[in-house]
Amino acid sequence: MTTTTKTNAVDRAYAQALFEMGEAQSAxxxxxxxxxxxxxxxxxxxxxxxxxxxxxxxxxxxxxxIERLFNGNVSDLLYRFLQVVNRKGRLNAxxxxxxxxxxxxxxxxxxVEVDAFVAARMxxxxxxxxxxxxxxHLNKEIVLHxxxxxxxxxxxxxxxxxxxxxxxxxxxxxxxxxxMINAGREKARQRTND
Numbered sequence: 001m002t003t004t005t006k007t008n009a010v011d012r013a014y015a016q017a018l019f020e021m022g023e024a025q026s027a028x029x030x031x032x033x034x035x036x037x038x039x040x041x042x043x044x045x046x047x048x049x050x051x052x053x054x055x056x057x058x059x060x061x062x063x064x065x066i067e068r069l070f071n072g073n074v075s076d077l078l079y080r081f082l083q084v085v086n087r088k089g090r091l092n093a094x095x096x097x098x099x100x101x102x103x104x105x106x107x108x109x110x111x112v113e114v115d116a117f118v119a120a121r122m123x124x125x126x127x128x129x130x131x132x133x134x135x136x137h138l139n140k141e142i143v144l145h146x147x148x149x150x151x152x153x154x155x156x157x158x159x160x161x162x163x164x165x166x167x168x169x170x171x172x173x174x175x176x177x178x179x180m181i182n183a184g185r186e187k188a189r190q191r192t193n194d
Contacts (some may be wrong), residue, residue: 007103018081018097019104032105034074039098052094062086069192103161110142115159117168119152130156190194 007015022031042049052062063086070079085091105112114134116122123128131142138160149157154169 007096007100010090011093011100013092014085014090014097015104017101018078018101018150021081023037024057027077031075031077032102034078035101035105037167038078039095040182042095042098049094052086053094059086059089062091078098090153106143110140111143112138112160113143113145115145115147117147117152117157117159119148119154119169121148122146132161134158144146178193 001054018031018035019028022028049055054062057065063083066079066082070082071153074082074164082091083099085094090097103113112135114131116127116130127144127146131144135142152168152170153173155167155172157168157171158165
C-alpha cells in the first residue's frame with residue numbers, strides 16, 4: 001500500500017488485536033501480505049469499500065458479502081477478523097485499521113515512514129540524503145514520502161508518526177513576524193509605564 005491514511009485510537013486498537021493474533025499464530029509475515037493486499041483492494045476499488053461499510057445493508061448481508069469475497073481467499077485469521085469488524089459495525093474504519101496494522105509491521109521491522117513536505121520536489125539524491133539523515137537520528141530505516149506544498153516557500157516540514165518537525169521558510173517567517181510583533185508590544189508597554 002503506498003498511500004497513508006490517518007488513523008485513530010479505535011483503528012490502532014483493532015490493528016493491535018490483529019497484530020497480536022498474527023504474532024501468536026506465527027503468521028505475521030503472511031498476514032502482513034494479506035492486509036497489504038486488502039488495503040490495495042480497498043484503495044483501487046473504492047466502491048467495494050463503500051459497499052462493505054454501507055449502513056443500508058444489514059449486518060447479515062455484509063457478513064454474507066465478506067464470506068463470498070474473502071472466505072477461502074484469505075487466511076482464516078483475516079477472514080474471522082473481518083467478520084468481527086463487521087459485527088462491531090466498524091467496516092467503515094477498515095482503511096485506518098489497515099494503515100495502523102501496516103504501521104505496526106513497519107515498526108516491528110525497524111522501518112519508519114516519514115512524510116516530507118517541501119516547496120519543490122527533491123531529486124532522488126536529495127531525498128536519499130534526507131532519509132539517511134533522519135534514519136541516522138532515529139536508528140531506523142526510513143521510507144520517505146514526498147509531498148510538494150509551494151506555500152512552504154522553502155525548507156522542509158517532516159511528519160514522523162504524530163510528531164511534526166517544521167523547518168519550512170513559511171513557518172520561520174511567521175515566527176519572525178510574531179517575534180517582531182511581541183517586541184513592538186513590549187516596547188509600547190515599557191513606554192506606557194515610563
